[in-house]
Amino acid sequence: MIDLYSAATPNGQKIHIMLEEVGLPYRVTWISIGKGEQFEPGFLDISPNNKVPVIVDHDGPDAEPISVFESGAILLYLAEKTGRFLPSAPRARLEVLQWLFWQIGGFGPMLGQAHHFNAYAPERIRYAMDRYTNEAGRLYSVLDRRLAGRDYVAGDYSIADMAIFPWCRLYERQGLRIEDFPHVKRWFETVAARPAVAEDMARLEDKAGEFTEESWSNLFGAEQYKHR
Numbered sequence: 001m002i003d004l005y006s007a008a009t010p011n012g013q014k015i016h017i018m019l020e021e022v023g024l025p026y027r028v029t030w031i032s033i034g035k036g037e038q039f040e041p042g043f044l045d046i047s048p049n050n051k052v053p054v055i056v057d058h059d060g061p062d063a064e065p066i067s068v069f070e071s072g073a074i075l076l077y078l079a080e081k082t083g084r085f086l087p088s089a090p091r092a093r094l095e096v097l098q099w100l101f102w103q104i105g106g107f108g109p110m111l112g113q114a115h116h117f118n119a120y121a122p123e124r125i126r127y128a129m130d131r132y133t134n135e136a137g138r139l140y141s142v143l144d145r146r147l148a149g150r151d152y153v154a155g156d157y158s159i160a161d162m163a164i165f166p167w168c169r170l171y172e173r174q175g176l177r178i179e180d181f182p183h184v185k186r187w188f189e190t191v192a193a194r195p196a197v198a199e200d201m202a203r204l205e206d207k208a209g210e211f212t213e214e215s216w217s218n219l220f221g222a223e224q225y226k227h228r
Helices: 010-022 041-046 071-082 090-120 126-147 159-168 182-192 195-207 213-220
Strands: 002-006 026-030 054-057 066-069
Touching (some): 002 010, 010 159, 010 195, 066 071, 071 159, 126 182, 159 182
Antiparallel strands (some): 054 066
16 A cells, blocks of 8 residues: 655646556545645655655565655656556666656746746746746747657656646646647647546646635745744
C-alpha cells in the first residue's frame, strides 16, 4: 500500500495520474496547504521541503517502508518500481528523462511564477507579469515544436507526459491561449481523454478550495517563510 499526501496542485496531479495508470493500491491524505498543514512536524518528517506531493510506500526497497518527496523523484521511483512508463533502453530512457527534467527545471517553475504574478500577487507588477507570461509562451513554443509529428513528448506515453500535462491545464492563468499552440492542444486533448487522467481531473476539481487571506499567507506570505 502507498500513502499519498497531496493537494489539488499540478505537482500533486502528476502522482495521482501515475498511480492510477499503474494500478498500484494507494490511499490519499489531502493536505490543506491553504490552512498550513504542510508545516506540521509530522508532515515535515516525510517532506522536509514542506511541499506536496509526498508518498510513503509501505512495500519499499528490501520490503521496508520508504518516503519519497519531490514529484519528479516520485515519478521515477514509481516507474522503476513497476517497470512502466519509463523505457529501459538507454537512448529512449534518456529521452524521457530529458523532458521530465525540462518540466521540473523550467516549465513548472516558470509557469508557477506566471500563475503568481497574473493571479495571486497583491500588486499588478507589469514587468513581472510580462516577464513570466512571455517565458511561459516561449516554453509552450518549445513543447509545440517537440510535439509536431509526435503523439507524445518522448516516444510512447511516459512519465514525461504525466509531468507536463497538469501544468498545461492552467494555461489561462499563465496569460496564454492553448489554441496558439496547435500541437500542444492536440496532445493535451489526447492525454486528457485517458481514463486515468479524466478521472483524476474530476476528482481534483472537487478539491479546489477558496482563496482566503489565511491561505495567501500560508502559500505566499509570512507563514511560508518562518524558520521551522
